[in-house]
Amino acid sequence: MEFDFQYAWRILPALLDGVVVTLEATLCGIAIAIVGGLVLAIVRLSRQPILSTLAVWYMEFFRLTPLLVQLFFIFYVLPQYGIRLNGFVCGVIGLGLYYSAYTSEVFRAAIEKIPRGQWEASTALNYSRGATWRRIILPQTPPIVVPVLANYTIGMFKESALLATITVNELLGTALKEASVTFRYLETITLVGLLYGVMSISASLAAQNLETYFEKRR
Amino acid sequence: MLLSWPQWEFLLRGMMVTLGVALLAFPMALLVAFFAGLSLLSRLWVVRMIATTYIEIFRGTSALVQIFFVFFVLPLFDIELPPIVAGVLALGMNFGAYGAHIVRSTIQSVDRGQWEVASALNMPRALAMRRIILPQAIIVMIPLFGNEFIRILKATALLSVVTVPELTFSGKILVGHTGLPGAVYSAVLIIYFATSFPLAMSVRWLEARIQSRFGVVSTHAREG
Secondary structure: OOOOHHHHHHHHHHHHHHHHHHHHHHHHHHHHHHHHHHHHHHHHHOOOHHHHHHHHHHHHHHHOOOHHHHHHHHHHHHHHHOOOOOHHHHHHHHHHHHHHHHHHHHHHHHHHHOOHHHHHHHHHOOOOHHHHHHHHHHHHOHHHHHHHHHHHHHHHHHHHHHHHHHOOOOHHHHHHHHHHHHOOHHHHHHHHHHHHHHHHHHHHHHHHHHHHHHHHHO | OOOOHHHHHHHHHHHHHHHHHHHHHHHHHHHHHHHHHHHHOOOOHHHHHHHHHHHHHHHHOOHHHHHHHHHHHHHHHOOOOOHHHHHHHHHHHHHHHHHHHHHHHHHHOOOHHHHHHHHHOOOOHHHHHHHHHHHHHHHHHHHHHHHHHHHHHHHHHHHHHHOOOOHHHHHHHHHHHHOOHHHHHHHHHHHHHHHHHHHHHHHHHHHHHHHHHHOOOOOOOOOO
16 A cells, blocks of 8 residues: 555545634634633532532533533434534534533642632732632633643644544545544554644643743743 | 333443453553553653653544544454454553553652662662552552543443444434333433442542542642
8 A cells, every 4th residue: 555645645635625624613612611620610519518519510511521422412402402502513512512521620639729818919909700810810720720721722633633523524424534534544543643633732742831831920 | 211121231231341351451461551641751861762652642532533543444454353352452542541541740740859769779779660669559540540540431332333233323223123212221321320429439448548548649730
């Protein structure tokens, strides 16, 4: 089996379209995961025992079951209840919910690092609990949270390949569709691996720089 | 639940395959992790470079892409592997790459003074590694690799795309027969959770035990 460079060159534009979809899915997914993770972390640290327990179980459940099955659940079960969403939306929701369970731990750790005295000082200064969260606690989290979130974003970027299984034409999906017609799996899958590799490795290097940047400022 | 007993039994048989695949992939991942992890600490730059290249390739692409590669590309070079073997190979190599950094970082977390004492006692480097450093590092590794096992268990679901008859694949077949995705995928999720939750609890218990007994904390960041 020879690697056909001409064929590889010919399918590259289609794969790059796939890369765009992959990047879109990652961006939307991480946006949901950041909001979801923050909400989960706040609920978990709240003084409502029932809500806090629910948040813990949510995290355990989403972290201890495969993302692939969660995606199948969203994609195949929701339409039965009349909720029709296309593969992309299902995939983004799935990625977001799954990664929320992980990002919430990041936020929780960052919030717990803030000295208790700041809560007490806020109470002494007559800040309401909501205002303490908004004005005092949350503004201090980015330096701790951002580098870790960057790593999760890279993880999600790679894992978004699973969306190919629910009909999304992202990078892997596009390649598999192409290969199912031409049977040239060598070129297609190799190119997919190369594109994922180049992008995620350079993103990792950027994330490392981000980490040292924040470490210096702390 | 809405599923009948034979249908549950069908899924549980899929779970047996899932466990079997995970139990095969895990020792392979361990072996690869130690090999690559120790290579990262080698004094020869060629060895370090080869290990780094391997690790970056496997960490840089997703496991699903690697599974497709093993399943579709290797046969083109006349390497025909049964789906289960192809799957175990891909998972073992993928998790071995992540595990290599666990091995490296835990070895490096052992106090440098121990190396110095060993060399003061005239111990060769290899012997010091085996007798002094590794036993301490392995204690820290245990819960970390426990977590890797749970990750592998979850990742076996990816093998459903290459027709390995594990739990997720069994679920797909059952949906085809019954047309009840809600009941079937709920059952599949419950079975995964019922398996990995006790495992996760045991890992946490072990971690706490090791921490109180040896006073070491194993922290190792790993995305997703």
